[in-house]
Amino acid sequence: MIKIWPNIKLYSGVLLVFIGLMIYRIFKYTFASYDCGYYLSVARDMYNGNTFFTDIAVSYNPLGILILGFPYFFTDSTTYSMHVFVNLLFITLGGFMLFLILRRLKTAVQTALFFSLLYIAITINYDGNVIMLEPYSVLFQLIALFFFLNVLDEKKVFSSLFFSGIYISLAFLSKQFGLFLLLPTGMYLLLKQTALIKRISIYALGVITPLLLLFLFYMSKGVDIIQYISFILGKGVSLDYGNGTGLVDTVNTTGIVNFIIATFFLILIPFYLKKSELKKSEIFFFILLPISSLSVLIFANYNHYFQYVTPYIIILFIVALNTSQQKLKPIINQLVFIVSVGMVVFLSLKTLKLQKRNSKYLMKGLAIVEQEIPKESNVFLSRISPAFYYLLDFNSINLNQIGYTFPEYFKPETILNSLSTGDYLVLTQSYYEKYKQFSNQFSQKKVEFTDEDIYIFIKK
Structure with a gap:
């Protein structure tokens, strides 16, 4: 085990402080993003007795949404903070699982703790301050990987x-992208070739078991x-356009650069791997x-x-x-990780600022819409945040066909x-232009919103 730098406790402390500040800010200033409203509305309807897929048109798999909606198991009157707590709990559990994996890989406790905190801090800064499905999927993936290390x-x-197969399946049932772990694990089994048929069969049985139970x-x-x-496979909604993701958004250049x-520290990976004592099959596995x-x-x-x-x-x-x-000079390791930690601190300060601003923006918008549309109304929102579905208790206009899917897909x-x-x-305004020719079917009202006018149509 190589000691990365002598001040690792200091850097872990810095990460812990900013994680604490971000969590405090998340609970102090409520901000539900576009995706939050989608997931929480589906969760609400699930716990109200509607069946995922058949009663609720949704392109995601059910497990992650079922878990984040767990507060509904105790009360019908959940608060957004309850669901945020569940989300942050799974991010933390993911960090703990990563810690166990790193320890399993013979990593010093302080180093494993630092990287676990780094994972949590990066996750919170990359939309972990709002409710997402990735933390559930990632946790199940990491548990699967922990077993596969055996x-x-x-x-x-x-x-x-x-x-391992069971937990990969659970990762997939939390969000479809969770299945990518089959590539490195499957390739390792194929290259190893030891008892290949038996091992693949048992692995496949693990993957199939949760899917089969859900099918029953x-x-x-x-x-x-x-x-x-x-x-x-994500076809729970009949869409007119696209496959349910990435239709209207541009390349996230800032996010990519910030993440790099x-x-x-990833720039050091080739230097260390060049003289690794691992077998080629294992190196290939970890690279994959x-x-x-x-x-x-x-x-x-x-x-x-x-x-x-x-x-x-x-x-x-x-x-x-x-x-x-x-053997690299200690100063090289230290400089690289100063850059990483410094960037996470910068992103954390940005997140702290945006959390308050976005919360105020959302609350202002909620107050406007709440005056115009009664709770429990059937509503379709065209590029107004789907968070309003959940926060104002709106219902879908057609639960088993449209659900709460974003408007650009229809x-x-x-x-x-x-x-x-x-x-x-x-x-x-942009969607008003698309619907203007059908305006004779509606009574309508123009409302001054937070940063633009919106149009509220009521079907005659």
């Missing part, structure tokens, strides 16, 4: 493969196998972990997608560090066919 060590191989539930609801497969700087995690960025590069990438860059670095005969005609008399359609 396979690398040839210990309890068959039971470990089975449980849906089969009792009259869902056939083809329909079920389409559901879990926050994980600046971050490479396969980057596959999620093919679909879009929202900040929260980077939550998938962070732990695997950290794991690869630690593996390279702990198994290398390469043609105006699709939405119009889903509206009933008395339903509300809330439009920004």
